[in-house]
């Protein structure tokens with residue numbers, strides 16, 4: 001699936017997650033069961049960096065014919081000038 005973030009220009013998304021080493025390679029690995037257990041993501045999140053509330057933004061799925069439709073697969077939030085990954089499939093993954 002092609003996925004396009006909700007930003008008009010390329011952005012760097014920072015992961016506030018622990019990175020596991022699988023087979024000697026650093027990989028971001030989150031199991032389906034972990035995502036299922038994660039709390040539901042709301043429209044705003046309380047930022048662990050600055051302590052303020054930030055709006056949760058989503059991207060779009062690019063369909064085979066090139067059209068786009070809103071998707072909640074990946075959720076982001078912006079703190080200052082930086083973007084952070086907040087959720088997957090509507091779940092708050094920041095505390096996994």
Ligand SMILES: [Zn+2]
Nearest residue numbers: 047049050079
């Ligand atoms: Zn913040």
